[in-house]
Amino acid sequence: MDVLDTATWESRAAALAAELTAAGVLHDPAWRDAFAATPRHLVVPRILDGPTTLEAGDPGWLDAVYADEALATQTRTAGDGPAGREIASSSSSKPTVMVVMLERLAPEPGHRVLEIGTGTGYNAALLSHRLGANNVYSLDLDPELVDAAHEHLTVAGYSPHLATGDGSQGWPGEITFDRIIATCAVTAIPPAWIDQLAACGRIVAPLDAGAAGPLMVLDKTADDEVSGRIDPFPMLFMPMRVDVTSPFGPGKQPSAAATAIPHYGTTPVDPATLLNRPELALFLWLHASGLTLGGSAEHGVVVAQRGLARAEVDLTPLAEGTWAVRQSGPYRLWDTVEHAATLFEALGQPDAARLGVTALNVAGKQFIWLDDPDSNHSWPLLNSGS
Ligand SMILES: C[S@@+](CC[C@H](N)C(=O)[O-])C[C@H]1O[C@@H](n2cnc3c(N)ncnc32)[C@H](O)[C@@H]1O
Structure with missing residues (x-):
């Protein structure tokens, strides 16, 4: 034709x-x-x-x-090599x-x-x-x-x-x-x-x-x-990048998971309730940009990963209202997830329509706010890689 x-x-x-x-x-x-x-x-x-x-x-x-x-x-x-x-x-x-x-x-x-x-x-x-x-x-x-x-x-x-x-x-x-x-x-x-x-x-x-x-x-x-x-219209775009040879934005290259598991604890947050909830995913992102959260039915865990910080939470509770958490990496990622998930419920499960942005033309003076720019709840918008 x-x-x-x-x-x-x-x-x-x-x-x-x-x-x-x-x-x-x-x-x-x-x-x-x-x-x-x-x-x-x-x-x-x-x-x-x-x-x-x-x-x-x-x-x-x-x-x-x-x-x-x-x-x-x-x-x-x-990733490296022809198998990437x-x-x-x-x-x-x-x-x-x-x-x-x-x-x-x-x-x-x-x-x-x-x-x-x-x-x-x-x-x-x-x-x-x-x-x-x-x-x-x-x-x-x-x-x-x-x-x-x-x-x-x-x-x-x-x-x-x-x-x-x-x-x-x-x-x-x-x-x-x-x-x-x-x-x-x-x-x-x-x-x-x-x-x-x-x-x-x-x-x-x-x-x-x-x-x-x-x-x-x-x-x-x-x-x-x-x-x-x-x-709130959901849209998935490729990131703004600095390297023409890579599909990733700066600092987004997936890093190898840390293997050491230095901290064992528990959480009152049922990990299964965090999956497949776009509003919550966005709210968690505000507290830990770059966070990924996924379930692995095969291993019976939910895995949170952000750079080298990783947390695994068992899907089966240890006791009523208590789940086992293993955290590794430079800081305890699940503590942030737990805090953000609890705040999300306390604030009435805010969706993206309740969020706004105020950005000055100076790096570091940009934030996302809840409901209005003077709200008590705001989170910094960080430049890629920071
Ligand atoms: C979804 S595509 C754009 C689609 C396009 N508007 C169209 O109508 O076909 C995203 C584009 O952003 C470009 N891009 C990524 N990082 C960039 C950057 N730092 N500066 C300029 N363009 C960039 C990519 O090379 C890619 O072509």
């Missing part, structure tokens, strides 16, 4: 826009037009699906392109997630927008359709991705400003933006974004909070400050 066969792709793009509308995520007619008119197939000529690769023209490729799915387009090896796992380092995000972000971004005609994470260029194409390519600036860490996006966007007829660089430094040059959208997840707001955000501007960025990453929607509240609520 000719990949430029417009009748074929246009009906699929229109069907995707209709699907997003029917699902109740796409409300703005201008974004509906953009999704119906933007040729995703021209920026995703190759889709990686595990060991399978779908190339332009392959059976099923066009259907996959216009499905409401994230499409992996690049992987990097995680392949992890996606770039993708075209799921259209549902893109719509939610673009509608929260709410750019107006004439607005200048910066996108961090060009990837395939599809989002830059949608923004270009809506705002005019001259108002769209997009950068990616990986020069190969920027080159490919440039080539594909040119064929599609869009010419936004593209650059290669570390998005945490903002756009290279003296310029301000009315809107900044990050399509990779961050653990804190890079100060450069606050500096480059115009008065009344808005930043939309996914919070890098593990499996439960919600969306920060922050408005400029002072020259040096942005503040706003967390949108």
